[in-house]
Amino acid sequence: MSKAITREYTPGFYEGDRPKIVTSRFEYEDSHTIERFEATGGYEGLKAALAMGPEAMAGEVKASTLLGRGGAGFPAGVKWGFTPQGVWPRYLVVNGDESEPGTYKDRLLMERDPHQLIEGCLIASYAAGLSQCFLYVRGEMPLAHERIAKALDDAYAAGYVGKNILGSDFSLDIVLHWGAGAYVVGEETALIESLEGERGMPRLKPPYFPAAVGLYGQPTIVNNVETLANLPFIAANGSAAFTSIGTETSPGTRMVAISGHVKRPGVYEIVNGSTSFRDIIYGDEFCQGIRDGNELKAFVPGGGSAPWFLPDQLDIQFESKQAGAAGSMLGSGAVMVMDDTTDIPEMALTLVRFYAHESCGKCVPCREGGTWLLRILERVCSGHGTDADLDQLLEVGQSICPGEMPHASSERLGLEAVPFPYKMTTICFVGPSAYASIHSPLTLFRDEFEAKVVPAPKRVSIPVAAG
Amino acid sequence: MSRLTDANLAIARDIIARYPRKKSALIPLLHLTQEQNGYVTDDAMRHLAELLDITPAEVIGTATFYEMFKFEEVGTYVINICQTMSCALLGAGALMHHAEEKLGIKAGSTTADGMFTIEAAECQAACTEAPTMQVNYRHQYRVTTEDFDQMIDDLRSGALSGDIPPHGTLGRNRQNIPADKFVGAPDPDDVTEGPAWIPVKVDNS
Ligand SMILES: Cc1cc2nc3c(=O)[nH]c(=O)nc-3n(C[C@H](O)[C@H](O)[C@H](O)COP(=O)(O)O)c2cc1C
Ligand code: SF4
Ligand code: FES
Numbered sequence: 001m002s003k004a005i006t007r008e009y010t011p012g013f014y015e016g017d018r019p020k021i022v023t024s025r026f027e028y029e030d031s032h033t034i035e036r037f038e039a040t041g042g043y044e045g046l047k048a049a050l051a052m053g054p055e056a057m058a059g060e061v062k063a064s065t066l067l068g069r070g071g072a073g074f075p076a077g078v079k080w081g082f083t084p085q086g087v088w089p090r091y092l093v094v095n096g097d098e099s100e101p102g103t104y105k106d107r108l109l110m111e112r113d114p115h116q117l118i119e120g121c122l123i124a125s126y127a128a129g130l131s132q133c134f135l136y137v138r139g140e141m142p143l144a145h146e147r148i149a150k151a152l153d154d155a156y157a158a159g160y161v162g163k164n165i166l167g168s169d170f171s172l173d174i175v176l177h178w179g180a181g182a183y184v185v186g187e188e189t190a191l192i193e194s195l196e197g198e199r200g201m202p203r204l205k206p207p208y209f210p211a212a213v214g215l216y217g218q219p220t221i222v223n224n225v226e227t228l229a230n231l232p233f234i235a236a237n238g239s240a241a242f243t244s245i246g247t248e249t250s251p252g253t254r255m256v257a258i259s260g261h262v263k264r265p266g267v268y269e270i271v272n273g274s275t276s277f278r279d280i281i282y283g284d285e286f287c288q289g290i291r292d293g294n295e296l297k298a299f300v301p302g303g304g305s306a307p308w309f310l311p312d313q314l315d316i317q318f319e320s321k322q323a324g325a326a327g328s329m330l331g332s333g334a335v336m337v338m339d340d341t342t343d344i345p346e347m348a349l350t351l352v353r354f355y356a357h358e359s360c361g362k363c364v365p366c367r368e369g370g371t372w373l374l375r376i377l378e379r380v381c382s383g384h385g386t387d388a389d390l391d392q393l394l395e396v397g398q399s400i401c402p403g404e405m406p407h408a409s410s411e412r413l414g415l416e417a418v419p420f421p422y423k424m425t426t427i428c429f430v431g432p433s434a435y436a437s438i439h440s441p442l443t444l445f446r447d448e449f450e451a452k453v454v455p456a457p458k459r460v461s462i463p464v465a466a467g
Numbered sequence: 468m469s470r471l472t473d474a475n476l477a478i479a480r481d482i483i484a485r486y487p488r489k490k491s492a493l494i495p496l497l498h499l500t501q502e503q504n505g506y507v508t509d510d511a512m513r514h515l516a517e518l519l520d521i522t523p524a525e526v527i528g529t530a531t532f533y534e535m536f537k538f539e540e541v542g543t544y545v546i547n548i549c550q551t552m553s554c555a556l557l558g559a560g561a562l563m564h565h566a567e568e569k570l571g572i573k574a575g576s577t578t579a580d581g582m583f584t585i586e587a588a589e590c591q592a593a594c595t596e597a598p599t600m601q602v603n604y605r606h607q608y609r610v611t612t613e614d615f616d617q618m619i620d621d622l623r624s625g626a627l628s629g630d631i632p633p634h635g636t637l638g639r640n641r642q643n644i645p646a647d648k649f650v651g652a653p654d655p656d657d658v659t660e661g662p663a664w665i666p667v668k669v670d671n672s
Contacts, residue, residue, distance in 0.1 A: 054664060054665055086661070088658050088659070088660060088661045088662070089653075089655055089658045089662070098592045099589070099590055099592060100590070101551045101552050101553070101589075101590040101594070102552065102553055102590070102594050103590070103592060103594070104592045104593055104594050104595055104596075106592070107592045107593075126664065129661060129662050129664075129665040130662075131650075131658075131662045132487070132650070132652060138592070139498075139533070139535045139604075139637065140535065140547075140591060140592075140601060140604045141592070141604070142604050142605060142636075142637045142638050142639075143605075143606070145637055145638030146638040146639060146640055148642075149638055149640050149641055149642040149643075150640060152642050152644075153642065153643055156644060156645055156648050157645070159648075161648075162644070162645070162648030162649065162650060163647075163648050163649070163650050168664065169663045169664045170662075170663075170664040171650045171662070171663065171664075172650065173485070173644065173649060173650045173651070173652065175485045175486070175642070175644075175652075176642045177494070177495065178494065178495060178498055178637060178638070179494070179533075180494050180497065180498065180533035180534070180535040180536060181533050181534035181535035181536075182532060182533050182534060183589070194494065195491055196488070196490060196491055197488075197490035197491050197492070197493035197494060197519070197521075197529055198490075198529055199528060199529055199532035200532060200533070201532075216487060216488060216655045217655070218655050257594055257595050258595065259553035259556075259594035259595045259597060260552075260553055260556045260557070260597075261556060261557075265594075265595040265596075265597075266595050267595055300552070304551070304552060304590070334594065336552055336553050336556070336594070338556065342556065346555070347552055347555060347556065350550060350551050350552045350555045351551070351552055353550075354551055354552075354589050354590070357589065358589070360532075
């Protein structure tokens with residue numbers, strides 16, 4: 001079979017001998033086929049799981065400290081343990097709704113290695129006693145739909161999915177479900193609403209975890225595509241092999257998409273916890289520096305929702321505690337890089353527009369606040385704003401996230417970092433994300449916003465006529 | 468006229484059977500009807516309501532939440548040009564401007580011949596390949612203005628009709644669960660026992 005490595009078909013694969021847990025097959029052009037999958041250790045993890053039994057398998061996942069890759073970074077094994085005892089049936093809902101600005105990894109995993117994801121779903125369902133799996137894939141990803149549909153058909157035919165898998169008493173249906181275009185549906189309770197055929201609005205909390213009350217009110221595990229894609233490795237090689245990669249608090253690898261003004265943008269599988277932003281942006285194996293010999297101005301470290309970083313933060317490792325202490329978060333594994341030619345307010349506007357547009361409208365601070373942030377910022381960017389508008393932006397934001405907002409430190413501005421997280425008045429993170437994506441640029445680059453506005457007209461006092 | 472055809476009705480029944488509760492099939496069936504008619508018609512929504520034992524109001528209530536469902540005719544080719552940050556950093560604004568000039572229409576509208584609709588879109592999960600656009604949701608990477616013009620010419624001449632189906636068709640193959648392998652999707656209210664492979668209650672904690 002062919003093994004031509006070209007930029008065109010494998011944006012996730014690069015030379016170098018870094019450990020590859022989830023992208024190990026990306027070097028093959030036919031990585032999505034069952035033939036390639038079986039020839040390269042595919043479904044060995046499933047067999048290992050069936051041999052060790054559900055309890056031992058769940059134990060391995062717990063021991064691996066596999067952290068969720070969907071944004072919140074919650075340990076998968078612990079989450080599975082939140083399912084209440086003796087309540088049946090339990091479901092698995094796979095979150096393949098990837099749409100956070102800057103994020104491009106789950107789609108790649110679904111298109112390039114659908115069987116690995118299917119195997120992950122099987123292992124999770126076996127270990128946590130889940131009796132049906134719904135694979136919710138973002139609507140705007142037809143190639144992923146086609147590849148997963150074909151992979152599922154082949155896996156059913158080969159006896160990996162369906163009744164009595166590989167002759168065991170383990171049975172599972174995996175149902176491919178297409179979304180229809182709504183960012184907020186990626187929030188896990190909205191995902192469940194959407195899967196029930198409703199408008200995709202997040203549910204009020206508590207209950208905090210769908211693991212307790214989820215799809216049709218039943219215990220439901222929601223996991224990200226990348227999280228599940230790690231399970232075949234853990235099942236086949238054991239948790240020790242997994243924890244030997246990365247650091248104690250962040251074991252394994254992570255898929256990171258680096259986009260924007262770098263020489264070689266791409267999706268890279270990096271070693272968790274011990275790769276710095278400097279490595280990622282400037283490293284030879286990764287992005288090889290800023291385009292055209294320009295200077296780095298700022299970067300967004302964890303998807304559009306994350307407060308921005310400056311060159312001051314380059315030496316922070318890709319590790320959630322460090323990123324949090326420095327005033328941001330790693331979120332969905334997406335780094336957006338801006339060089340010194342960037343118009344900062346314009347870029348902030350693209351993000352604010354995104355979150356304002358994607359508000360589901362369930363809570364007032366997000367629905368109204370997001371809209372106002374957008375209107376004011378549009379006014380500023382089109383040259384019709386005043387300096388009072390800049391303060392107004394912060395004031396509107398305060399109704400979404402009261403109190404101090406996290407932001408990075410800056411030597412240039414003499415600013416100390418304010419660590420993550422923030423307080424919020426909304427049900428989900430869409431509202432706060434609208435604010436975060438204007439708060440940190442405005443805090444770190446206020447001069448650029450000021451250059452776009454005129455002074456607000458002074459208040460006029462009109463005296464009453466004497467007499 | 469725009470109710471599901473017999474062939475699509477058979478597909479719809481298959482899809483409905485995969486879910487423990489019928490209404491879960493609503494979004495997949497909306498896609499199916501959009502694939503048949505190019506957009507979601509009133510008659511189609513009434514038909515889906517019948518199939519799922521819900522009211523037409525519930526159908527439209529759900530359908531209108533989702534951006535991909537169209538309630539009036541759109542172009543044969545819907546061109547979504549990403550305007551979010553990674554693409555904006557690499558010229559998405561100029562690409563949109565060019566597209567509007569080339570087709571002579573503003574974003575959000577359709578050419579008079581019904582061939583093309585342009586939309587300003589949001590992050591398409593292809594950020595490292597910016598600027599990106601989708602034609603009937605098929606990704607196009609690192610799109611230059613020349614690429615755009617070529618694309619329009621090819622679509623007009625039919626050179627790409629094998630690669631890019633008309634609006635409404637998402638995946639060109641659907642999942643097909645063989646009856647003898649299908650475990651089944653009982654309503655959760657009818658389930659009293661744990662799965663067979665969990666012998667006693669398993670302690671995951
Ligand atoms: C507004 C919003 C959008 C989200 N979008 C996604 C998404 O597209 N994909 C995803 O896996 N998680 C997304 N999440 C996180 C999910 O709610 C959930 O935490 C995650 O799917 C759990 O999987 P994990 O534990 O494997 O990470 C989103 C959260 C919020 C608040
Ligand atoms: S924060 Fe925004 S998107 Fe989230 S539930 Fe509230 S209104 Fe909806
Ligand atoms: S920002 Fe355009 S694809 Fe993500």
